[in-house]
Amino acid sequence: MSAGIDLENVVCDFGSFRAVDHVNVSIKPGEFFSFLGPSGCGKTTILRMISGFTEPTRGVIRIGGVDVVGQRPNQRPTALIFQNLALFPLMTVAENIAFGLEVRGVDKAKRRARADELLQLVDLPGAADKFPSQLSGGQKQRVAIARALAVEPAVMLLDEPLSALDLKLRQHMRAELRAIQKRTGVTFIYITHDQGEALAMSDRVGVMSHGRIQQVSDPREIYNNPVNGFVASFVGENNIFDGTVVNPASGMASYETSLGTFRARLGELAKGKGVKLFVRPEHTAISLTAAAENSVPVTISEVSFEGSFISIQGKAAGGKTLVAEIRNDGAATVPAIGSAAFMSFDPARGAILPDAETDR
Amino acid sequence: MQDLIRRYGAGLTGLMVLLVAFWLLMLVIIPNITLFESSFRPYLPVVEMGGPKDVYSVNNYLKVFDGSIETSIFGMSFMVPVHIRTFFLTIWYSVTVTLACFVLAYPIAFYLAKIANPKSVPTLLLLLFVPLWVSEVLRAFAWWIILALKGPLNSLLLSLYLIEKPIRWITDYDAVLIGLVYTYILFMLFPIYNAISSLDTNQIEAAEDLGASRWRIHWRIVLPHSKPGIASGAVMVFMLSAGSLLVPSILGSTTSQWFTQTIQQWMNDALDWNTASAYAFLLLFLCTAFVSLVMWIFRVKLSDIAK
Numbered sequence: 040m041s042a043g044i045d046l047e048n049v050v051c052d053f054g055s056f057r058a059v060d061h062v063n064v065s066i067k068p069g070e071f072f073s074f075l076g077p078s079g080c081g082k083t084t085i086l087r088m089i090s091g092f093t094e095p096t097r098g099v100i101r102i103g104g105v106d107v108v109g110q111r112p113n114q115r116p117t118a119l120i121f122q123n124l125a126l127f128p129l130m131t132v133a134e135n136i137a138f139g140l141e142v143r144g145v146d147k148a149k150r151r152a153r154a155d156e157l158l159q160l161v162d163l164p165g166a167a168d169k170f171p172s173q174l175s176g177g178q179k180q181r182v183a184i185a186r187a188l189a190v191e192p193a194v195m196l197l198d199e200p201l202s203a204l205d206l207k208l209r210q211h212m213r214a215e216l217r218a219i220q221k222r223t224g225v226t227f228i229y230i231t232h233d234q235g236e237a238l239a240m241s242d243r244v245g246v247m248s249h250g251r252i253q254q255v256s257d258p259r260e261i262y263n264n265p266v267n268g269f270v271a272s273f274v275g276e277n278n279i280f281d282g283t284v285v286n287p288a289s290g291m292a293s294y295e296t297s298l299g300t301f302r303a304r305l306g307e308l309a310k311g312k313g314v315k316l317f318v319r320p321e322h323t324a325i326s327l328t329a330a331a332e333n334s335v336p337v338t339i340s341e342v343s344f345e346g347s348f349i350s351i352q353g354k355a356a357g358g359k360t361l362v363a364e365i366r367n368d369g370a371a372t373v374p375a376i377g378s379a380a381f382m383s384f385d386p387a388r389g390a391i392l393p394d395a396e397t398d399r
Numbered sequence: 400m401q402d403l404i405r406r407y408g409a410g411l412t413g414l415m416v417l418l419v420a421f422w423l424l425m426l427v428i429i430p431n432i433t434l435f436e437s438s439f440r441p442y443l444p445v446v447e448m449g450g451p452k453d454v455y456s457v458n459n460y461l462k463v464f465d466g467s468i469e470t471s472i473f474g475m476s477f478m479v480p481v482h483i484r485t486f487f488l489t490i491w492y493s494v495t496v497t498l499a500c501f502v503l504a505y506p507i508a509f510y511l512a513k514i515a516n517p518k519s520v521p522t523l524l525l526l527l528f529v530p531l532w533v534s535e536v537l538r539a540f541a542w543w544i545i546l547a548l549k550g551p552l553n554s555l556l557l558s559l560y561l562i563e564k565p566i567r568w569i570t571d572y573d574a575v576l577i578g579l580v581y582t583y584i585l586f587m588l589f590p591i592y593n594a595i596s597s598l599d600t601n602q603i604e605a606a607e608d609l610g611a612s613r614w615r616i617h618w619r620i621v622l623p624h625s626k627p628g629i630a631s632g633a634v635m636v637f638m639l640s641a642g643s644l645l646v647p648s649i650l651g652s653t654t655s656q657w658f659t660q661t662i663q664q665w666m667n668d669a670l671d672w673n674t675a676s677a678y679a680f681l682l683l684f685l686c687t688a689f690v691s692l693v694m695w696i697f698r699v700k701l702s703d704i705a706k
Contacts, residue, residue, distance in 0.1 A: 092604055113610045125601035129623045138619070139609035190609055 042103030594628025
């Protein structure tokens with residue numbers, strides 16, 4: 040039932056603006072795949088091309104091995120969940136869910152039975168005869184999912200459907216969406232600009248910028264081994280150092296900066312000019328004495344208590360601010376503001392990466 | 400009111416209220432009450448007015464039943480009072496005009512609201528409006544010229560070899576219908592355009608994504624959403640058509656008679672304002688009843704239309 044999707048050299052131009060630039064992705068059947076990127080990066084255009092509302096300027100789109108370019112949205116085995124859900128306000132919940140079946144000529148009793156079944160699946164029994172305006176945000180969300188599932192799509196496309204919900208509900212719906220995806224086995228393609236959502240739900244994430252895919256990988260890999268500065272900065276926070284690479288050898292290199300020479304991993308694409316050193320705040324340690332390597336003396340300038348972790352800012356020589364996050368295990372010692380300390384990082388946790396997007 | 404006085408001062412507020420009151424009372428309410436009152440009184444020579452014969456009755460209203468003529472309905476012959484026949488033909492052709500306006504206006508409204516490039520919509524709307532700058536009389540006369548037997552429309556069709564001999568357009572009610580559709584179509588177009596504009600395009604796309612054909616999208620999504628707009632357009636076109644005097648007078652033929660023309664004949668030819676008033680109120684009440692009935696059938700509420 041679920042199908043894989045292949046995008047081959049897909050290009051989409053709107054006039055002189057290139058929204059999607061030579062995208063190549065292969066999404067496996069039954070996978071939860073997210074396109075993550077800032078607004079205007081082309082992720083919604085990709086979704087609209089898969090569903091058929093926008094035609095690619097060039098390239099091939101295959102769903103389950105079949106080239107679908109030129110097919111109308113009502114001919115494709117996809118179901119799209121819109122950002123504003125687009126429930127039909129003049130129809131009841133049951134009629135909304137059964138709309139796709141009505142279109143296919145399924146008789147009334149069967150439609151109703153299927154709608155009730157789907158309402159069970161999305162955990163919303165008893166709402167069948169209500170109108171969408173009588174439902175809460177989370178309930179509408181479930182109806183939209185049920186409506187899309189009713190047509191038994193091979194691929195579900197979700198266009199930031201959680202963005203209108205409040206934080207608590209959003210986190211709850213994440214787990215819910217993931218569970219529904221596992222239960223139905225349908226391929227989910229999820230569009231979001233929220234890195235937390237993408238990392239928490241997806242099997243794989245494709246990070247996009249300016250119409251290009253920067254990196255496709257599983258969430259861990261995206262977070263721990265970003266391929267370039269764009270991915271590193273878009274997904275998570277960083278301490279960023281400017282400098283030059285010296286002595287590259289077997290994946291590691293030394294990196295000369297105004298704050299000293301550090302040793303760190305050398306990213307695959309980090310050749311030539313325009314590379315920077317990226318270190319995550321939670322991989323940055325703080326100590327009163329200098330560490331063996333990669334250590335920077337700082338003056339503590341700000342401490343902010345975040346609950347599960349404590350964020351500490353330190354000013355290094357030349358005014359550069361570094362951030363370290365330490366886990367709050369209940370006994371963590373927090374240096375006083377104004378005191379002197381050292382911030383350091385493990386060479387395996389620092390990455391030398393191209394500082395911007397990769398042109399490829 | 401307090402708000403108005405604070406903003407414009409007592410003098411200006413008083414003037415505005417007085418002007419509105421004058422307009423409503425002197426130009427709308429009192430003339431109508433006068434006509435309504437006189438519709439129940441007999442038409443008498445001036446000297447007998449207020450005399451013993453001047454009593455209230457519904458005789459003026461009953462005059463519609465006078466003077467039957469033979470009329471064939473679905474192939475069967477009936478004797479129908481001539482004014483009642485005129486009344487029903489007026490209603491029937493007004494309904495036809497309303498339907499024709501809807502059939503023409505809906506696709507245009509949908510195109511303007513959902514398909515046309517938003518940048519060109521103001522220009523297109525302006526082009527639709529421009530004819531309204533010309534007086535209704537001139538526009539009706541223009542159609543009279545266009546539709547003439549040796550007029551431009553026939554010569555165009557002849558020169559394109561679409562017809563072999565000229566068509567007589569101004570016959571029976573044909574030209575009246577064309578004229579009324581042309582005159583009132585914008586009253587249908589704009590409410591529908593507004594209604595469709597307010598429809599979220601995502602709903603159309605969602606329906607298409609779920610597999611709906613173009614027809615079903617219109618039937619299940621666009622039409623139900625635009626029902627209030629269609630209803631208010633239909634009410635306006637129907638009432639304006641049934642109450643139109645100018646177009647039927649100019650584009651009518653020897654065999655066409657509009658109920659408003661009958662009223663005018665009572666008023667201007669027979670000089671019997673009393674009966675004319677009675678007929679005018681008949682038209683008003685029966686049209687209102689008819690519109691209410693149709694609204695009830697289509698489950699449209701007055702509040703939907705007033706939006």
